[in-house]
Amino acid sequence: MIDYKTPLADILFALKHGAGADRLGHWDAELASDVLTHAGAMVDGIIAPLDPIGDMEGTRLVDGRAVMPPQFVEAYRQFKEGGWPGLAVDEEYGGQGLPHILASALSEMLSGACITYQMVLSLAHGAMRTLIASGSEAQRKTWVPRLASGDYLATMCLTEPQAGSDLGLARTMATPVDDGSWRISGGKIFISGGDQNLTDGRIMHLVLARTPDAPAGVKGLSLFISPSHLPDGSRNAISVVRLEEKMGMHASPTCQVAFDGAQAEIVGAPGEGLARMFTMMNAERLDVAVQGVGLAEVALQRSLAYATERRQGRAGSGGSGPDPINRHGDVRRMLLTQMALAQGCRAMVMRTLVDLELGESPALMELMTPVCKAFATEAAQETASLAIQIHGGYGFLREYRVEQIARDARITPIYEGTNGIQAATVAGRVIRMDNGAALREFRAEVEGAAAQATPAFAERLMDGLAALDRASAAMLARRDLGLTATSYLRLIGLLAFGAAWSRLEAAADFAPDPGRIRATASFVRDWMLCEIHALAERCEISAELGSLPDNVFEL
């Protein structure tokens, strides 16, 4: 059994040939390779060993404070010392100013090695982006360096018991005080890293709260910074009421947090909360997609290792004993699916991140952010479940640590906007914006991939685009989208994933293992993309299913 090994060559191949990272003006391929080589050694050596400890021991609430296993604290100390928190932060804030895509590659590695470690750290990146985009100069100068150095971590305090997908129901109140600051009171739930002892509990909370006399709904929400510690070093009036007991992610402290008149400062103006928070939410959505890639990768690695060693049955190799199970066709189907999802999602998500960094196609980003979030997190579910299946009965045992991947991964289609919310966003809003700009840019992307693809793959992609056109027409014509939106989102995801694979196949000569790239690309083309027609057919059926009587859905 292996913990995790950074797939350095695969990542570099995906960055260059899948994501087109060299389109970035400040791209230095050699530097990128050096940085990721160092990152890989650090992740494999220091972070991967945390994962089983985190699952078994979890994080505990001791005297009102979240206590992570001591190995996590020591690993973070080294991580911070190595300067990793500020990898992609501008030098003016004390960071190293490298491309964001390298921080995302590191994020993938951390997710594969130990998703709970990645999770506790991840919100700091979105918080820095939010401050840089929306904070005052004082806020930027005070907080970004603290986050970039790793002295502080961050949270995103949105959810309340009655306000999950529907943030407009949030009740947490912010009241202004004479010195221009605010006091926040209310309860937030599902706050990842709401407390921890990696930074001695030093946390910058970003909080959505309602100001006095604000209108109901999301327009009444404002964004606040509420720090764990006050300037005099004492603690702000923020406490952890409880840690949730979860299916997985045991080391990630998921906190119920109470604000009792906690001091805070506003970011932007009152009522701008959701708009300001969107920077962070979109960054987090793509980071969750990156988590999906990391989880798919580690599921693949453990499966390949097991399937190479485990011998059962004859597969016609002519040897005297049983063959390794990676000779059996059904196991090959499962391994191919995992390889396709891990490497294809990596290429697709990385390309989206590079496009985001280029900043040239905002409409495409509106589409690809939910597409990547949903498709890559579904990929994590599938690869993890296949890893269990490949391990047979051993897959159900805790010691083989593939069931852990499935348990940890199960939150990814839920948090940062459920995949159903991502689908509703795309079907209800994104494809209708700017006279269909998002779909036009998406079509150009897929056509661009087809232009470089092998003829067989190009044909599949053009056929997929025709199916998408039929499905889009049906979606744009109907009012009731709920029942179909998820199939529509998956259709776009499969096509983007197919386009990513066609690019990898076209560059197979430069791949670390050209044979594997070509074999997997054929599998994607002839096998996985078959699903597109069924998805399009679902989108095209009449809306009658959407108008079913309410009592059908009651207990």
Add this chain to the structure above:
Amino acid sequence: MIDYKTPLADILFALKHGAGADRLGHWDAELASDVLTHAGAMVDGIIAPLDPIGDMEGTRLVDGRAVMPPQFVEAYRQFKEGGWPGLAVDEEYGGQGLPHILASALSEMLSGACITYQMVLSLAHGAMRTLIASGSEAQRKTWVPRLASGDYLATMCLTEPQAGSDLGLARTMATPVDDGSWRISGGKIFISGGDQNLTDGRIMHLVLARTPDAPAGVKGLSLFISPSHLPDGSRNAISVVRLEEKMGMHASPTCQVAFDGAQAEIVGAPGEGLARMFTMMNAERLDVAVQGVGLAEVALQRSLAYATERRQGRAGSGGSGPDPINRHGDVRRMLLTQMALAQGCRAMVMRTLVDLELGESPALMELMTPVCKAFATEAAQETASLAIQIHGGYGFLREYRVEQIARDARITPIYEGTNGIQAATVAGRVIRMDNGAALREFRAEVEGAAAQATPAFAERLMDGLAALDRASAAMLARRDLGLTATSYLRLIGLLAFGAAWSRLEAAADFAPDPGRIRATASFVRDWMLCEIHALAERCEISAELGSLPDNVFEL
């Protein structure tokens, strides 16, 4: 949150209109209803409360013995007192002689209420069938009454560390001794109920072992009864070496069992082991399908309860506050999928069990046993995962107990022959037997359903049969089946599931909730069955993917 409530009206509807239970000569609808009403009350009152206790406390190994939570012991005492273990056992063995299908309906209820309780008991049924089919008169008269009374439970000791799917690699040895009995030595793993304290550890182990000078492979295996206790009341030389730590099913003792010269008697003749064991393995396969139905049902129930209560967002109902989430289209999609899978798999599996009891279509049984096992266990995965998704962030918390369903259910596609093995059996053997008798009988079944169906559903079924014909021709023509077998099996499963739904729809007037049956049937017809074409397309693609180089699949 609800534990579990026996869906009595749905089960009776499925028995009559889905399964055609009245085709059984000794069927008495009123008696069946009475028996299942009593069973439901017992299951809801006594068994369902065990489930969270079992998950939290699990079964522990104490002084070499498996100790289940005390509530399980007390529940079993009442269960036994109520005569439930012998429900479908012939009166000559002390049972109540009711149809087997009623025992299966009880099995579904137990699986929904507390799958670990069901699991510990379930092997006794297959063991009784095996003894009645293969045992000597003395073996039948000694052992069946002990099992029927519930004084004993049973195990099926097949797997060894090196011999999982490939039983031919089993090394456990059986040596004859002068008195005609045998001594067994070796280690078995993954033995469900290998020890427990429900029957004070009184267990009849059915063991596959190799006799001296037996040929290698499965032909050298023989079947033995090795009891936990010897006639003088002392313990046989059988010990539990360890209990596995698992993803789920925490209360079910999964034992590593050591036989150290344990006394045993042979069932049938040497070398007949696997053939004799097949009675039990087929019974268990269908019982695992029944487990899938029970798990799908409880996942549906918790989802409906939550989706009726939880309010988020507006769904156009015009009320002043947020709407219940069961008004949102994407939640409806998930609930419809769960309703379709729970009720449709119930009808499909029950029909197969009734056909088995009728004994008139052995070729169809060879096909439908693996189809039901794979399709219903996949349905359990999907309904459980959807239950988590419907619950949003709460679904990831242990206290809402939908993640438990997912963890418990994850073993069902693995044990009693992985779903990949079921697929290989169908594609490699079953459809080739007797000049295609199985497919002919299956086609007649689907055509029979179409003849009673609404025109729209009949058209879908006939279209599905055409797709099956194309896929079958491709499967029969190729030699390398591994990559495609699972898609082929799912195609047959979807078609059988569709046929089951067409029968339910045709009888909707008699359903407890005709509106729900009609709505769900439309969803199955227009939505779920779309997948058939993609599956057929996969079966039809060239075999090139099957001949990929070996090193593609190595780490």
